[in-house]
Amino acid sequence: MTEVEIYNQLSLSLNTTALFGLVWAFLLWVAGRSASVALENNAGILMKIAVTVFGLVSLYQFNVALSWVRFNFESAAHSLAVLKANGADVSARADSFISTANGSTEVPAFNLTPDLLGILFLLSVGYLIIGRLWIGHK
Secondary structure (H helix, E strand, C coil): CCHHHHHHHHHHHHHHHHHHHHHHHHHHHHHHHHHHHHHHCCCCHHHHHHHHHHHHHHHHHHHHHHHHHHHHHHHHHHHHHHHHHCCCCCCHHHHHHHHHCCCCCCCCCCCCCCCHHHHHHHHHHHHHHHHHHHHCCC
């Protein structure tokens, strides 16, 4: 595989991941809107549980999409590092990409644990959907 093919593969995988992420971002909005409607209409316990489950599943799936973005970059950096280790000439851009995305010849592992900003984002969206639903107007 050449450097250009690696960048092409990264682009294609990021496009697919972006579509997946957009769907779950929209469903997070639906969960937030459902929580607002439930709160405004004094929904019963079953509706609150349903909105909570829907919100948690949406948050989890959105985290999966974010994790795939990181994995896509790490995989491309790995492929570039392997290409370089096999003696191919790589560009300065590829060298920078390898160092920025923590590229090495070891195969990256998919990891669902978000970084600090991801954790803060997920906690804040979780509160906006679930916390607000159960705590109410305060």
